[in-house]
Amino acid sequence: MQLTDLGWxxxxxxxxxxxxxxxxxxxxIIRENREKYLAYCELGEFxxxxxxxxxFDTDIKANFPTVGDWVIGLIHPNxxxxxxxxxxxxxxxxxxxxxxxxxxxxxxxxNIDTVFIVTGLDLNFNLRRIERYLTMAWNSGTVPVILLNxxxxxxxxxxxxxxxxxxxxxxxxYTLSAVHKVGMEIFNKYIQAGKTVxxxxxxxxxxxxxxxxxxxxxxxxxxxxSELGSRGRHTTTFRELIVLPNGGIVIxxxxxxxxxxxxxxxxxxxxxxxxxxxxxxxHFRDCSHRxxxxxxxxxxxxxxxxxxxxxxxxxxxxKEFAYLADRExxxxxxxxxxxxxxxxxxxxxxxxGKM
Numbered sequence: 459m460q461l462t463d464l465g466w467x468x469x470x471x472x473x474x475x476x477x478x479x480x481x482x483x484x485x486x487i488i489r490e491n492r493e494k495y496l497a498y499c500e501l502g503e504f505x506x507x508x509x510x511x512x513x514f515d516t517d518i519k520a521n522f523p524t525v526g527d528w529v530i531g532l533i534h535p536n537x538x539x540x541x542x543x544x545x546x547x548x549x550x551x552x553x554x555x556x557x558x559x560x561x562x563x564x565x566x567x568x569n570i571d572t573v574f575i576v577t578g579l580d581l582n583f584n585l586r587r588i589e590r591y592l593t594m595a596w597n598s599g600t601v602p603v604i605l606l607n608x609x610x611x612x613x614x615x616x617x618x619x620x621x622x623x624x625x626x627x628x629x630x631x632y633t634l635s636a637v638h639k640v641g642m643e644i645f646n647k648y649i650q651a652g653k654t655v656x657x658x659x660x661x662x663x664x665x666x667x668x669x670x671x672x673x674x675x676x677x678x679x680x681x682x683x684s685e686l687g688s689r690g691r692h693t694t695t696f697r698e699l700i701v702l703p704n705g706g707i708v709i710x711x712x713x714x715x716x717x718x719x720x721x722x723x724x725x726x727x728x729x730x731x732x733x734x735x736x737x738x739x740x741h742f743r744d745c746s747h748r749x750x751x752x753x754x755x756x757x758x759x760x761x762x763x764x765x766x767x768x769x770x771x772x773x774x775x776x777k778e779f780a781y782l783a784d785r786e787x788x789x790x791x792x793x794x795x796x797x798x799x800x801x802x803x804x805x806x807x808x809x810x811g812k813m
Contacts, residue, residue: 459498459500459502459701460500461484461499461500462651462652463651463652463701463705464486464498464652464701464707465486465569465652465653465654465707466484466486466528466652467652469549470484470528470546473546473547474530474546477530477544481532482530482531482532482543483499483500483501483530483531483532483533483540484499484528484529484530484531484546485497485498485499485504485506485528485529485530485531485540485542486498486499486526486527486528486529486699487506487523487524487525487526487527487528487529487699488503488525488698488699488700489525489696489697489698489699490523490524490525490696490697491696493507493508493522494506494507495507495523495542497529497531497540497542498701499531499533499540501533501535502538503538504531504533504538504539504540505538505539505540506529506531506539506540506541506542507539507541507542508522508523508541508542509532509541509542509543511543512542512543512544512545518563519562519563519564520553520562520563520564520565521545522545523542523545524551524565524566524567524568524697525567525568525697525698525699525709526551526567526568526569526570526654526656526699526709527545527546527548527568527569528545528546528569529542529543529544529545529546530542530543530544530545530546531543548568548569549568549569549599550568550569550570550598550599550600551565551566551567551568551569551570551598551599552565552566552567552568552570552573552594552595552598552600552656552658553565553566553594553598554566554594555782566656566658566697566711567656567697567709567711569654570598570600570654570655570656570709571600571601571648571653571654571655572600572601572602572603572648572653572654572655572656573595573598573600573601573602573603573655573656573658574602574603574604574605574648574655574656574657574658575588575591575592575595575602575603575604575605575658575659576605576607576657576658576659576663576664576665576668577604577605577606577607577622577659577660577663578606578607578608578611578660578662578663578664579606579607579608579609579611579612579615579618579633580608580611580612582660582662582663583606583618585621585622585625585767585768585771586767586771587660588604588622588625588626589625589729589730589768589771589775590771590775591658591659592604592625592626592629592725592728592729593725593726593728593729593775594725595658595725596724596725596728596729597724597725598725600656602626602629603629603630603631603632603648604622604626604629604630604631604632605632605634605668606618606619606622606631606632606633606634607634607635607636607663607664607667607668608635608636608637608663608664609633609634609635609640609641610635610637610638610640615633616633618633619631619633625729625768626729627731627732632644634668636664636667636668636671637664637667639671642668642671642672645672649672649702649705649706649708650705650706651705651706652705652706652707653706653707654699654707654708654709655706655707655708655709656708656709656711657669657708657709657710657711658711661712665710665711666710669700669708669710672702672708673700673702673703674703696712697709697710697711697712698710723776723779726772726775726776726779730768730772732764733747733755733764733768733769733772736754736755736758736764737754737755738754739754740752740753740754740755741753741754747769747773755769
């Protein structure tokens, strides 16, 4: 397999130049599970581990390899193993805040050309969740496409599609039924040799069924979805990159029950550009869009031009980004205090020794 089949291009070639004459190989991570990796290179597939130096020098979890990353590996061919010594810069990556109270970033997938946001046209359908995914996709620097799967279970497919198009201006939206292979031809537009697409969405929306259809084989197990709430179980338990037989690369991800925001508000501004434009016409520059006089946003709500549920979704995400910024500032301040205290202690010990 050639590196170009795996998505290698001039961007990665330029960054690899410094390693070219050091017996290293460029490898792409195809699976990651608790810091155990599988990676492809020109010589085939290898199981990989992080080198001690890489681990020592890398203190941020987000800077460890993830699926889709290109890494620098030293290969041990007789063992079919490799040691990862460096991570090549990423073109882009989709990330979220880790679950729980810890303020850390989790990279879900890296070096993606298109992100497919998959939603089921059953009881899983949720416009507010789609807005959240779109915000995170734009923040990641990737191109989002929305897939409304399970059209066979919906009697108002075109209406649902128009609802999504109203909150996703300029974004491609498609309906399909993966289980019946209806509408699958749209993937010919996006899945091409050397291009990487990632599938994101909640459990039970049909990501594994779509990928099985693209592969032409039942590679991934598909669980039945409960009719009560249309909730699926995590059929996919780890992220994985797959090279399709006819060219093109797909990344499958576990269903996300929780998608906490990460990054700044740029993605938010793109998804809610209608609200941002309205806000620019408010009487007060610092208008909160709640109950101030001369608020263009509230006027749009009262006139039926803006859905109040969409506005509440905007408020909620904006609040989450503000909270995240505060947490990151507190974390940076705490780290700085520890660093200063350590330096001060070392200085005192040094001068004591001098005396």
